[in-house]
Amino acid sequence: MTMEQVVIGTRGSALALAQAELTETALGMAFPALQVVREIIKTTGDRRTDVALSQVAKVEGVLDKGVFTKELELALEAGTIDLAVHSLKDVPTVLADHFAIAGVLERAPIRDVLVTKVPGGLDTLPAGATVGTSSVRRAKQLLWLRPDLEVIDLRGNVPTRLSKVAGEDYDAIMLAEAGLVRLGHDLSKTELVDDVELHFAPLAEEVFYPAAGQGAVGFEIRADDADAVAIVKAINHPATFVRVTAEREFLRLLEGGCHTPVGVFTALDGGLITMQARVFPEQGGEPRTGKAEGCDPLEVAKELFESLA
Numbered sequence: 001m002t003m004e005q006v007v008i009g010t011r012g013s014a015l016a017l018a019q020a021e022l023t024e025t026a027l028g029m030a031f032p033a034l035q036v037v038r039e040i041i042k043t044t045g046d047r048r049t050d051v052a053l054s055q056v057a058k059v060e061g062v063l064d065k066g067v068f069t070k071e072l073e074l075a076l077e078a079g080t081i082d083l084a085v086h087s088l089k090d091v092p093t094v095l096a097d098h099f100a101i102a103g104v105l106e107r108a109p110i111r112d113v114l115v116t117k118v119p120g121g122l123d124t125l126p127a128g129a130t131v132g133t134s135s136v137r138r139a140k141q142l143l144w145l146r147p148d149l150e151v152i153d154l155r156g157n158v159p160t161r162l163s164k165v166a167g168e169d170y171d172a173i174m175l176a177e178a179g180l181v182r183l184g185h186d187l188s189k190t191e192l193v194d195d196v197e198l199h200f201a202p203l204a205e206e207v208f209y210p211a212a213g214q215g216a217v218g219f220e221i222r223a224d225d226a227d228a229v230a231i232v233k234a235i236n237h238p239a240t241f242v243r244v245t246a247e248r249e250f251l252r253l254l255e256g257g258c259h260t261p262v263g264v265f266t267a268l269d270g271g272l273i274t275m276q277a278r279v280f281p282e283q284g285g286e287p288r289t290g291k292a293e294g295c296d297p298l299e300v301a302k303e304l305f306e307s308l309a
């Protein structure tokens, strides 16, 4: 990139575009003279809405997840973009050496939300209700908290999924609060979708553990692009960066050994990081939960990992 112009790469979903716009606004405020160009890139995850998300990586041979990020990395590599805007929870915890996450936006809420056709929350869903999600983390926790529920795979971007819960196949679905809020939904009200009234029930993170990095937007750049590093540092939100660094490090340590569903979240109070995790064994059974505290994100992650290992 030049210091006159930066090309940002984004997926084309409504949420991705909303996040690209937040990024452009932040860049515009920090660098009024900088020309910001937007390049929309389709990823494997956007093309393959026909297969369950957990299968996309296998079918398409995309290693280490990366189903929503690989094409953006290819564009970074090719120099067609200088900065990739990602939902951080979709970014693999291990990047090639020539890439880096140089900064993040201020985090949106981290909770998961149950979207239902009858008012109420997870406790009041009728026995045997069907809940749509494509996340193994959400599926495991749902069935652990409510073994009577039926979890059904559900793909598509946020507006598509809202439309699906309004239909007949699902009594409820789960979505990230961050995505809903960034798309302008007001969770304190009911909402009419396809003439059906939908209710939003955010689940406290201590009840339903979010994904590492949930609600955060991360900026990936070429590690040797000093100009890109500098502009990203200028719009970085340090408190969010500390929290997501801890969460992603915890996930990275776990992934070294196995591929298990995990929920993890942090809080930051002054300089003190508190991290809690819920890890489901691969073979099924009761999850392990743990908590660690400290001031260094990598150390907190390591301590929690070791206490659960």
Ligand SMILES: NCc1[nH]cc(CCC(=O)O)c1CC(=O)O
Pocket (backbone or CB within 6 Å): 068, 087, 088, 089, 090, 174, 175, 176, 178, 179, 213, 214, 215, 216, 217
């Ligand atoms: N590809 C799924 C994805 N990646 C990021 C978000 C929402 C925003 C976030 O959690 O940061 C979503 C949708 C969802 O989980 O409901």
